[in-house]
Amino acid sequence: FFPEMAASLWKNLLQTTKKRIIQQRRVPLYNGAHGYEEELIKKKLQQFAGGSISLSKEDNGIGILTLNNPKLMNAFTGTMMLELQERVTELENWKDGKGLIIYGAGNTFCSGSDLNAVKAISNSQANGLLEFFCNFYMTKIMNFGYKTLLCRLPLISVALVQGKAVGGGAELTTACDFRLMTPGSEIRFVHKHMGLVPGWGGAARLVRIVGSAAALRLLSGAVRADPERALHLGLSEQTLSSSDETKALEEAQAWLSQYTEGAASVIRAVKKVVTAGRELPLEAALRTEKDIFGTVWGGPANLQALVRRPKHK
Secondary structure, three states: OHHHHHHHHHHHHHHHHHHHHHHHHHOOOOHHHHOOOHHHHHHHHHOOOOOEEEEEEOOOOEEEEEEEOHHHOOOEOHHHHHHHHHHHHHHHOOOOOOEEEEEEOOOOOEOOEOHHHHHHHHHHOOOOHHHHHHHHHHHHHHOOOOOOOHHHOOOEEEEEEOOEEEOHHHHHHHOOOEEEEOOOOEEEOOHHHHOOOOOOOHHHHHHHHHOHHHHHHHHHOOOEEOHHHHHHHOOOOEEOOOOOHHHHHHHHHHHHHHHHOOOHHHHHHHHHHHHHHHHOOHHHHHHHHHHHHHHHOOOHHHHHHHHHOOOOO
16 A cells, blocks of 8 residues: 555655646746746846947957946946847857957946946836846846857857956956956955845856865955956956057967967857857767767868878977
8 A cells, every 4th residue: 555655655755746838838937936027128138328339340350249238337237138149049050250348438438237237127126126237137148048149159258357347247257258358357245245146157157267275265355356456366367468458459469369260160169168068968968069079070170181291289
């Protein structure tokens, strides 16, 4: 009796669990918790306009994504968040793309969310919309929820930090593969002073970049990471020589070019295997690496290399 009863209970549990998983997969992210559809969130974000996200694609395969809201230190408005998703999707589909530089207009990087819009949302409908505005789109774009994600783009990405990268702006730098800083710039996670913690995935990525102890110091102390400190922590790769926007951008392109030389298919494959190794369990990463290897084996770049028979010194 008891074995049959246990088997029946186990079967019912499995069926119930399976139904719940299927239901969760059908429900849009956050929908079950707050009752808001994603399209409604988009409409809410569209109400808070201002600024823009521009993208230029260079012939050398390097894209330049610019945050344009200098009056507010390039803080993200609702429409800028929506535009960021569109630009990231465009970059995903750019088959000739190899690299990406993200920087802010007006000699500053980004100050996170537009606090005026955040206050407006909080005052109008405090029932979860503040959380949505600050986190919904940026977490989906940077971390999960979309097929295309900023940190998983098959492009080698660099955050060019001029002026201040604070709050959500500091988090945005961690969604890039590398960070370059100009003299006098800073990266600072000021969330504690706002009574918050990072909500765009910045804390998790920061731990991977600098380690848990350094990340704890930066977050709990709201420590200002100037170029010297950032270099010491491994948060920055290099301090550029110029703070001038045009010259700094040229320096950043030159720095990135050393890693984007070669066929786009190979550079993109390199980024994909590194992303897999970073984010997937070992066995899954190995399978993914094997699959990606198959996409370049016997390809044009591989065949040309075999003809040249390059000598590795």
